[in-house]
Amino acid sequence: MPEIKIVTEVAGRICATPVQVGGTVADGDDVVVVEAMKMEIPVLSPANGTITSLLVKLDDVVAEGQAIAIVTS
Secondary structure (H helix, E strand, O other), X not given: OOEEEEEOOOOEEEEEOOOOOOOXXXXXXXXXXXXXXXXXXXXXXXXXXXXXXXXXXXXXXEOOOOEEEEEEO
């Protein structure tokens, strides 16, 4: 089973984490929501699978291109 790193395309603050480690996601599901410039931008799962690691928590500040989770498909 391949592991896929999910990265954010924008810098900002984590304002929501709708998934938990061990939870399943479908392609296109929200993994986290990043607040940047007063906008909420969802970071989507690129594949169906299980969240094996959540690398951020609520209110963390993230950089553009930072890995935020790992999904195993």
